[in-house]
Amino acid sequence: MTEKYDIAVIGAGAAGSMGVLRAVLNNKKTIVFKGSRATNRRSRAMWVKKVVNMPLMFDRKRAITESVDEVFEWIDGHEYFSEKLTTISEEANKVEKLADGTFKITDANEEEYLAKFVLLCTGIMDTQPEIQGSIKPILPFANKGDVDYCIRCDGHKVINKISATIGHTKTAAWVAALLHERYSPPEMKIFLNGKEADWKDDAELNELIRVYKIKVIPGEILSIKANEQRDMQAFEIKDGESSIEESVEVAFPMLGQIAYNELAKQVGAEITDRGNVVTNEKGQSSVENFYVAGDLRQGKKYQIYTSWDMAVDSVDDMDAKLRKEYREQAKSEALTNK
Protein backbone atom coordinates (compact mmCIF):
# COMPACT_ATOMS: atom_id res chain seq x y z
CA MET A 1 0.00 0.00 0.00
CA THR A 2 3.01 2.33 0.01
CA GLU A 3 2.71 3.05 -3.71
CA LYS A 4 0.79 6.24 -4.32
CA TYR A 5 -0.97 6.81 -7.64
CA ASP A 6 -1.47 10.27 -9.06
CA ILE A 7 -5.02 9.58 -10.17
CA ALA A 8 -7.55 6.90 -9.26
CA VAL A 9 -10.45 6.53 -11.67
CA ILE A 10 -13.48 4.68 -10.30
CA GLY A 11 -15.80 3.26 -12.97
CA ALA A 12 -14.95 2.53 -16.59
CA GLY A 13 -17.98 3.43 -18.65
CA ALA A 14 -18.09 6.48 -20.91
CA ALA A 15 -16.57 8.96 -18.43
CA GLY A 16 -14.16 6.59 -16.68
CA SER A 17 -12.59 5.23 -19.86
CA MET A 18 -12.00 8.74 -21.17
CA GLY A 19 -10.60 9.76 -17.76
CA VAL A 20 -8.12 6.87 -17.90
CA LEU A 21 -7.09 7.67 -21.48
CA ARG A 22 -6.52 11.34 -20.67
CA ALA A 23 -4.64 10.51 -17.49
CA VAL A 24 -2.13 8.18 -19.17
CA LEU A 25 -1.73 10.51 -22.15
CA ASN A 26 -0.93 13.21 -19.59
CA ASN A 27 1.75 10.81 -18.32
CA LYS A 28 0.18 10.33 -14.92
CA LYS A 29 0.50 7.25 -12.76
CA THR A 30 -3.06 6.00 -12.88
CA ILE A 31 -5.14 3.27 -11.29
CA VAL A 32 -8.59 2.35 -12.53
CA PHE A 33 -11.29 0.34 -10.79
CA LYS A 34 -13.27 -1.03 -13.71
CA GLY A 35 -16.13 -2.43 -11.65
CA SER A 36 -17.59 -5.91 -11.53
CA ARG A 37 -20.14 -7.88 -13.50
CA ALA A 38 -22.77 -6.62 -11.05
CA THR A 39 -21.90 -2.92 -11.43
CA ASN A 40 -21.67 -3.31 -15.19
CA ARG A 41 -25.09 -4.95 -15.37
CA ARG A 42 -26.73 -2.10 -13.50
CA SER A 43 -24.91 0.65 -15.39
CA ARG A 44 -26.32 2.75 -18.24
CA ALA A 45 -23.21 1.87 -20.29
CA MET A 46 -24.54 -1.67 -20.64
CA TRP A 47 -27.92 -0.59 -22.05
CA VAL A 48 -26.58 1.63 -24.81
CA LYS A 49 -26.76 -0.01 -28.20
CA LYS A 50 -27.22 1.92 -31.43
CA VAL A 51 -25.99 5.47 -31.03
CA VAL A 52 -27.13 7.80 -33.78
CA ASN A 53 -26.53 11.18 -32.19
CA MET A 54 -22.75 11.04 -32.43
CA PRO A 55 -20.41 10.84 -35.43
CA LEU A 56 -18.33 7.62 -35.71
CA MET A 57 -20.80 5.69 -33.56
CA PHE A 58 -23.44 4.71 -36.13
CA ASP A 59 -22.09 1.23 -36.86
CA ARG A 60 -21.35 0.23 -33.29
CA LYS A 61 -23.37 -2.59 -31.76
CA ARG A 62 -22.68 -1.61 -28.15
CA ALA A 63 -21.32 1.87 -28.41
CA ILE A 64 -19.90 2.41 -24.93
CA THR A 65 -18.65 -1.05 -24.06
CA GLU A 66 -16.96 -1.34 -27.47
CA SER A 67 -15.28 2.04 -27.11
CA VAL A 68 -14.20 1.20 -23.53
CA ASP A 69 -12.60 -2.05 -24.77
CA GLU A 70 -10.81 -0.13 -27.51
CA VAL A 71 -9.39 2.38 -25.04
CA PHE A 72 -7.92 -0.37 -22.85
CA GLU A 73 -6.65 -2.35 -25.85
CA TRP A 74 -4.93 0.73 -27.21
CA ILE A 75 -3.27 1.46 -23.87
CA ASP A 76 -2.23 -2.20 -23.52
CA GLY A 77 -0.63 -2.05 -26.96
CA HIS A 78 1.54 0.95 -26.08
CA GLU A 79 4.14 -0.01 -23.50
CA TYR A 80 4.99 3.54 -22.49
CA PHE A 81 1.39 4.20 -21.53
CA SER A 82 0.50 0.74 -20.27
CA GLU A 83 3.30 1.03 -17.70
CA LYS A 84 1.46 4.06 -16.33
CA LEU A 85 -1.75 2.14 -15.72
CA THR A 86 -2.81 -0.33 -13.04
CA THR A 87 -6.15 -1.96 -13.76
CA ILE A 88 -8.31 -3.45 -11.03
CA SER A 89 -11.18 -5.46 -12.48
CA GLU A 90 -13.29 -5.04 -9.40
CA GLU A 91 -15.55 -2.60 -7.62
CA ALA A 92 -14.15 0.08 -5.36
CA ASN A 93 -16.18 -0.32 -2.19
CA LYS A 94 -14.74 2.32 0.10
CA VAL A 95 -13.01 5.67 -0.20
CA GLU A 96 -11.52 7.54 2.71
CA LYS A 97 -9.62 10.81 2.82
CA LEU A 98 -6.61 10.50 5.12
CA ALA A 99 -5.26 13.32 7.29
CA ASP A 100 -2.54 14.23 4.75
CA GLY A 101 -5.13 14.58 1.96
CA THR A 102 -4.37 11.23 0.28
CA PHE A 103 -7.32 9.05 -0.68
CA LYS A 104 -7.38 5.41 0.46
CA ILE A 105 -9.51 3.24 -1.80
CA THR A 106 -10.55 -0.27 -0.82
CA ASP A 107 -11.73 -2.74 -3.44
CA ALA A 108 -14.12 -5.68 -3.13
CA ASN A 109 -11.20 -7.97 -2.15
CA GLU A 110 -10.29 -5.65 0.76
CA GLU A 111 -7.10 -4.56 -1.06
CA GLU A 112 -6.17 -0.95 -0.31
CA TYR A 113 -4.70 1.62 -2.68
CA LEU A 114 -3.54 5.23 -2.26
CA ALA A 115 -4.07 8.11 -4.68
CA LYS A 116 -3.63 11.87 -4.69
CA PHE A 117 -6.79 12.45 -6.73
CA VAL A 118 -10.00 10.56 -7.33
CA LEU A 119 -12.22 10.74 -10.42
CA LEU A 120 -15.56 9.14 -9.60
CA CYS A 121 -17.44 7.90 -12.69
CA THR A 122 -19.93 5.39 -11.31
CA GLY A 123 -22.92 6.85 -13.17
CA ILE A 124 -26.64 6.57 -12.57
CA MET A 125 -29.47 4.25 -13.62
CA ASP A 126 -32.97 5.09 -14.76
CA THR A 127 -35.79 3.92 -12.49
CA GLN A 128 -37.79 1.18 -14.15
CA PRO A 129 -41.58 0.95 -14.02
CA GLU A 130 -42.96 -1.87 -11.91
CA ILE A 131 -45.45 -4.18 -13.53
CA GLN A 132 -47.29 -6.29 -10.96
CA GLY A 133 -44.49 -5.55 -8.50
CA SER A 134 -41.59 -6.42 -10.79
CA ILE A 135 -39.35 -4.61 -13.26
CA LYS A 136 -38.66 -7.84 -15.15
CA PRO A 137 -41.52 -7.52 -17.71
CA ILE A 138 -40.08 -4.26 -19.07
CA LEU A 139 -36.50 -5.49 -19.51
CA PRO A 140 -36.82 -7.43 -22.79
CA PHE A 141 -38.39 -4.37 -24.41
CA ALA A 142 -35.73 -2.06 -22.95
CA ASN A 143 -33.13 -4.46 -24.32
CA LYS A 144 -34.74 -4.35 -27.73
CA GLY A 145 -35.06 -0.56 -27.73
CA ASP A 146 -38.86 -0.26 -27.74
CA VAL A 147 -38.60 1.15 -24.22
CA ASP A 148 -36.11 4.02 -24.01
CA TYR A 149 -34.86 6.41 -21.40
CA CYS A 150 -32.99 9.23 -23.12
CA ILE A 151 -34.96 11.74 -25.18
CA ARG A 152 -31.83 13.30 -26.66
CA CYS A 153 -30.59 9.84 -27.76
CA ASP A 154 -33.78 8.07 -28.81
CA GLY A 155 -36.61 10.63 -28.95
CA HIS A 156 -36.68 10.35 -32.75
CA LYS A 157 -37.88 6.74 -32.42
CA VAL A 158 -41.44 8.02 -31.85
CA ILE A 159 -41.68 9.11 -35.49
CA ASN A 160 -44.73 7.34 -36.97
CA LYS A 161 -45.13 5.19 -33.85
CA ILE A 162 -47.83 5.09 -31.20
CA SER A 163 -45.85 6.55 -28.36
CA ALA A 164 -46.02 7.11 -24.65
CA THR A 165 -44.31 8.19 -21.50
CA ILE A 166 -44.69 6.24 -18.27
CA GLY A 167 -44.89 8.25 -15.06
CA HIS A 168 -47.11 10.40 -12.92
CA THR A 169 -44.85 13.41 -12.42
CA LYS A 170 -44.69 16.66 -14.39
CA THR A 171 -41.56 15.35 -16.15
CA ALA A 172 -43.59 12.53 -17.75
CA ALA A 173 -46.15 15.08 -18.97
CA TRP A 174 -43.58 17.61 -20.22
CA VAL A 175 -41.68 14.92 -22.10
CA ALA A 176 -44.92 13.74 -23.74
CA ALA A 177 -45.59 17.35 -24.82
CA LEU A 178 -42.01 17.74 -26.10
CA LEU A 179 -42.19 14.54 -28.13
CA HIS A 180 -45.47 15.68 -29.66
CA GLU A 181 -44.05 19.13 -30.50
CA ARG A 182 -40.91 17.66 -32.05
CA TYR A 183 -42.18 14.63 -33.92
CA SER A 184 -46.01 14.60 -33.94
CA PRO A 185 -46.34 10.82 -33.51
CA PRO A 186 -49.76 9.43 -34.56
CA GLU A 187 -50.76 9.08 -30.90
CA MET A 188 -49.12 10.27 -27.69
CA LYS A 189 -50.09 8.79 -24.32
CA ILE A 190 -49.09 9.06 -20.68
CA PHE A 191 -49.37 5.91 -18.56
CA LEU A 192 -49.77 6.81 -14.88
CA ASN A 193 -49.47 3.12 -13.90
CA GLY A 194 -51.96 3.43 -11.06
CA LYS A 195 -50.54 6.63 -9.56
CA GLU A 196 -52.11 10.07 -9.19
CA ALA A 197 -50.93 12.65 -11.76
CA ASP A 198 -49.09 15.45 -9.98
CA TRP A 199 -49.68 18.17 -12.61
CA LYS A 200 -53.30 18.91 -11.71
CA ASP A 201 -52.38 22.43 -10.53
CA ASP A 202 -50.26 23.20 -13.62
CA ALA A 203 -52.59 25.09 -15.94
CA GLU A 204 -50.15 25.24 -18.86
CA LEU A 205 -49.41 21.51 -18.80
CA ASN A 206 -53.11 20.66 -18.59
CA GLU A 207 -53.80 22.93 -21.53
CA LEU A 208 -51.01 21.35 -23.61
CA ILE A 209 -52.25 17.84 -22.83
CA ARG A 210 -55.72 18.91 -24.01
CA VAL A 211 -54.54 20.83 -27.12
CA TYR A 212 -52.11 18.09 -28.20
CA LYS A 213 -54.76 15.41 -27.53
CA ILE A 214 -52.37 13.45 -25.31
CA LYS A 215 -54.27 10.57 -23.74
CA VAL A 216 -53.72 10.08 -20.01
CA ILE A 217 -54.25 6.47 -18.92
CA PRO A 218 -54.60 6.14 -15.16
CA GLY A 219 -54.81 2.37 -14.63
CA GLU A 220 -52.07 0.02 -13.49
CA ILE A 221 -50.06 -1.69 -16.23
CA LEU A 222 -50.68 -5.45 -15.89
CA SER A 223 -48.60 -6.78 -18.77
CA ILE A 224 -46.92 -5.90 -22.06
CA LYS A 225 -48.18 -7.38 -25.31
CA ALA A 226 -45.90 -8.07 -28.27
CA ASN A 227 -46.24 -9.47 -31.77
CA GLU A 228 -44.44 -12.54 -33.09
CA GLN A 229 -41.30 -10.52 -33.78
CA ARG A 230 -41.42 -9.45 -30.10
CA ASP A 231 -42.07 -5.83 -31.01
CA MET A 232 -44.00 -4.03 -28.29
CA GLN A 233 -47.65 -3.59 -29.31
CA ALA A 234 -49.76 -2.68 -26.27
CA PHE A 235 -50.02 -2.41 -22.48
CA GLU A 236 -52.71 -4.36 -20.73
CA ILE A 237 -54.29 -1.91 -18.27
CA LYS A 238 -56.34 -2.68 -15.18
CA ASP A 239 -59.88 -1.45 -15.65
CA GLY A 240 -62.01 -2.20 -12.60
CA GLU A 241 -62.36 -5.97 -12.34
CA SER A 242 -61.22 -6.54 -15.94
CA SER A 243 -58.60 -5.08 -18.26
CA ILE A 244 -58.27 -3.16 -21.51
CA GLU A 245 -55.45 -2.97 -24.04
CA GLU A 246 -53.83 0.34 -24.96
CA SER A 247 -51.65 0.32 -28.08
CA VAL A 248 -48.09 1.54 -27.63
CA GLU A 249 -45.00 0.89 -29.76
CA VAL A 250 -42.41 3.14 -28.12
CA ALA A 251 -42.41 4.16 -24.46
CA PHE A 252 -40.21 6.36 -22.29
CA PRO A 253 -40.31 5.68 -18.54
CA MET A 254 -39.89 9.02 -16.76
CA LEU A 255 -39.62 7.86 -13.19
CA GLY A 256 -36.40 9.38 -11.95
CA GLN A 257 -33.00 7.81 -11.35
CA ILE A 258 -30.84 5.80 -9.00
CA ALA A 259 -27.54 7.63 -8.50
CA TYR A 260 -24.47 5.51 -7.71
CA ASN A 261 -23.15 8.08 -5.27
CA GLU A 262 -22.21 5.87 -2.29
CA LEU A 263 -18.46 6.59 -2.55
CA ALA A 264 -19.08 10.34 -2.81
CA LYS A 265 -21.21 10.15 0.32
CA GLN A 266 -18.44 8.27 2.13
CA VAL A 267 -16.02 11.18 1.68
CA GLY A 268 -18.71 13.71 2.63
CA ALA A 269 -19.21 15.31 -0.82
CA GLU A 270 -22.28 17.51 -1.27
CA ILE A 271 -25.14 15.70 -3.03
CA THR A 272 -28.32 17.11 -4.60
CA ASP A 273 -31.86 15.89 -3.81
CA ARG A 274 -31.75 13.75 -7.00
CA GLY A 275 -28.49 12.16 -5.83
CA ASN A 276 -26.04 13.85 -8.23
CA VAL A 277 -22.78 15.21 -6.86
CA VAL A 278 -22.38 18.99 -6.72
CA THR A 279 -19.12 20.13 -8.33
CA ASN A 280 -17.37 23.20 -9.69
CA GLU A 281 -16.97 23.60 -13.46
CA LYS A 282 -13.93 21.30 -13.51
CA GLY A 283 -15.84 18.60 -11.68
CA GLN A 284 -14.23 18.98 -8.25
CA SER A 285 -16.75 18.16 -5.54
CA SER A 286 -17.03 19.94 -2.18
CA VAL A 287 -14.15 17.64 -1.09
CA GLU A 288 -10.81 18.92 -2.36
CA ASN A 289 -9.23 16.70 -5.05
CA PHE A 290 -12.28 14.45 -5.25
CA TYR A 291 -13.76 14.87 -8.75
CA VAL A 292 -16.84 13.51 -10.47
CA ALA A 293 -17.49 13.05 -14.21
CA GLY A 294 -20.32 11.55 -16.24
CA ASP A 295 -23.99 11.26 -15.40
CA LEU A 296 -23.31 11.40 -11.67
CA ARG A 297 -22.13 15.01 -11.90
CA GLN A 298 -24.84 17.59 -11.26
CA GLY A 299 -26.31 19.80 -13.96
CA LYS A 300 -24.90 18.26 -17.15
CA LYS A 301 -26.41 16.56 -20.17
CA TYR A 302 -26.53 12.80 -19.68
CA GLN A 303 -24.59 11.95 -22.82
CA ILE A 304 -21.50 10.08 -23.95
CA TYR A 305 -19.80 13.17 -25.41
CA THR A 306 -20.51 15.28 -22.30
CA SER A 307 -19.19 12.45 -20.11
CA TRP A 308 -16.01 12.43 -22.18
CA ASP A 309 -15.64 16.20 -21.93
CA MET A 310 -16.24 16.22 -18.18
CA ALA A 311 -13.61 13.52 -17.66
CA VAL A 312 -11.05 15.46 -19.71
CA ASP A 313 -11.74 18.71 -17.83
CA SER A 314 -11.34 16.97 -14.49
CA VAL A 315 -8.16 15.09 -15.35
CA ASP A 316 -6.60 18.21 -16.88
CA ASP A 317 -7.41 20.11 -13.69
CA MET A 318 -5.70 17.41 -11.61
CA ASP A 319 -2.78 17.58 -14.03
CA ALA A 320 -2.52 21.36 -13.55
CA LYS A 321 -2.31 20.85 -9.78
CA LEU A 322 0.27 18.06 -10.11
CA ARG A 323 2.39 20.17 -12.48
CA LYS A 324 2.28 23.06 -10.04
CA GLU A 325 3.61 20.71 -7.33
CA TYR A 326 6.30 19.51 -9.78
CA ARG A 327 7.23 23.11 -10.70
CA GLU A 328 7.62 24.17 -7.05
CA GLN A 329 9.74 21.09 -6.31
CA ALA A 330 11.93 21.70 -9.38
CA LYS A 331 12.52 25.29 -8.30
CA SER A 332 13.37 24.37 -4.73
CA GLU A 333 15.74 21.58 -5.87
CA ALA A 334 17.46 24.08 -8.19
CA LEU A 335 17.91 26.43 -5.23
CA THR A 336 19.37 23.67 -3.02
CA ASN A 337 21.79 22.62 -5.77
CA LYS A 338 23.11 26.14 -6.32
Ligand SMILES: Cc1cc2nc3c(=O)[nH]c(=O)nc-3n(C[C@H](O)[C@H](O)[C@H](O)COP(=O)(O)OP(=O)(O)OC[C@H]3O[C@@H](n4cnc5c(N)ncnc54)[C@H](O)[C@@H]3O)c2cc1C
Ligand atom coordinates in the same frame (compact mmCIF):
# COMPACT_ATOMS: atom_id res chain seq x y z
C1 LIG B 1 -30.84 3.12 -23.14
C2 LIG B 1 -29.85 4.26 -23.15
C3 LIG B 1 -29.45 4.76 -24.39
C4 LIG B 1 -28.53 5.80 -24.44
N1 LIG B 1 -28.14 6.26 -25.65
C5 LIG B 1 -27.24 7.25 -25.74
C6 LIG B 1 -26.88 7.79 -27.00
O1 LIG B 1 -27.39 7.33 -28.04
N2 LIG B 1 -25.98 8.80 -27.02
C7 LIG B 1 -25.43 9.32 -25.89
O2 LIG B 1 -24.60 10.24 -25.97
N3 LIG B 1 -25.77 8.83 -24.66
C8 LIG B 1 -26.67 7.82 -24.56
N4 LIG B 1 -27.06 7.37 -23.33
C9 LIG B 1 -26.47 7.99 -22.12
C10 LIG B 1 -25.11 7.37 -21.78
O3 LIG B 1 -25.28 6.00 -21.61
C11 LIG B 1 -24.58 8.00 -20.50
O4 LIG B 1 -24.58 9.39 -20.59
C12 LIG B 1 -23.16 7.51 -20.20
O5 LIG B 1 -23.10 6.09 -20.16
C13 LIG B 1 -22.69 8.08 -18.87
O6 LIG B 1 -21.38 7.64 -18.61
P1 LIG B 1 -20.90 7.35 -17.11
O7 LIG B 1 -19.46 7.04 -17.24
O8 LIG B 1 -21.35 8.44 -16.22
O9 LIG B 1 -21.70 6.05 -16.66
P2 LIG B 1 -21.65 4.60 -17.30
O10 LIG B 1 -21.25 4.68 -18.73
O11 LIG B 1 -22.95 3.96 -16.97
O12 LIG B 1 -20.47 3.86 -16.52
C14 LIG B 1 -20.50 3.62 -15.14
C15 LIG B 1 -19.41 2.60 -14.84
O13 LIG B 1 -19.13 2.62 -13.46
C16 LIG B 1 -18.94 1.28 -13.04
N5 LIG B 1 -19.14 1.24 -11.58
C17 LIG B 1 -20.26 1.49 -10.87
N6 LIG B 1 -20.01 1.39 -9.56
C18 LIG B 1 -18.69 1.08 -9.43
C19 LIG B 1 -17.83 0.86 -8.31
N7 LIG B 1 -18.25 0.92 -7.07
N8 LIG B 1 -16.52 0.57 -8.55
C20 LIG B 1 -16.04 0.51 -9.83
N9 LIG B 1 -16.82 0.71 -10.92
C21 LIG B 1 -18.13 1.00 -10.72
C22 LIG B 1 -19.92 0.47 -13.85
O14 LIG B 1 -19.55 -0.89 -13.87
C23 LIG B 1 -19.80 1.17 -15.20
O15 LIG B 1 -18.75 0.59 -15.95
C24 LIG B 1 -28.00 6.35 -23.22
C25 LIG B 1 -28.41 5.84 -21.99
C26 LIG B 1 -29.35 4.81 -21.95
C27 LIG B 1 -29.78 4.27 -20.62
